[in-house]
Amino acid sequence: MLRLLNDYEVADLNVSQIVKEAGVSRQVFYQHFADRDALILAAAMDWVLDAYEHFAERFSIDQNFEASVVELASVVDGKYEAAVRLIDSPVHSVFDNEVQRVMRDTMREQLLPRSKEWGDADAQLVDDMSRVYVAGMQRLIEQCVREGCTAEEIGRRAEAVRRVLIRE
Template sequence: MNQVVPGRRSESTDPRALRTRKALVGATVALLKTHPVAELNVSQIVKEAGVSRQVFYQHFTDRDGLVLATAQDMIKEAYEGFVARFSSDRDFEAAVTALMTTLTDQYEAAVHIIDSPVHSMLDQEVVAIMLPTMREELRSRADEWGGADEQLLDDMASFYIAGCQHLLEEGVREGASPEEIGRRVELVRRVLIRE
């Protein structure tokens, strides 16, 4: 996932900068468990992280930049794990269940991110991670349907990813178990893929 995050030190590899970034992201996750993004402000975040406002602004241009970075950190490993697992064993339901299991402790924070201004940017990140895998899954099926050009495969994969994301988000909002979310997504996949 490309982490294009606003801020001067957001991509620094200096150990102090990494510790500060980790503290800011950790504080944001903690606050997002009980506060919607609209209720968060930089003062709360820096107090929770134990850093100054000046240090905050050395890393991020604003609150939403930090919220996006936090969301990226929350999902990056989970979605990359999904892609790796699905690519190796082709069990979509198990891959979705594993994905949601890694996020279970962060459902409250995830709902607040879903309801925030960074949600659409985060969805774009998810599409970027998932598109190659979904494109290849659909490519193998397209021959059965009489073939599809690259644009149609990309369009179908993007549509499929958006639908899966919607189901995942609804499951998170409902507090559904990872197994229930995996089952729901798999049922829809079987119908769409014609299995």
């Protein structure tokens, strides 16, 4: 799927093309996937969501953030076309929801100690901040991928934003 996404827009891909490339029958395809978009979502989950899960496991907002973002962003190295086509695909919003699911609790745990500095912060504010932080970083990474930034540049830009948001 990723090889096809490197060469074709999602709208230009059809099941016939996919099964031909994969060397499987349509029947086998439909035993595993409801349609083309289900396969694209599965490919995105295998490719990028696994990287986010690894990122969430070792995430620290105060330690090695830039290096962690560089490692996360490195999964798209050499596959920028496929990444941009996934970003532009119909499954993008579902994928973003999965990134939120993976990252939100981790981000909430990281922001909770800082919330004491915010004065009247309550659980709702911390939850809202975690959503905004995750969505904003995800959008920044997506924009950088569109621009063809290296993983190192993505890390630098994310770190600069983090420093401002965290008030360092």
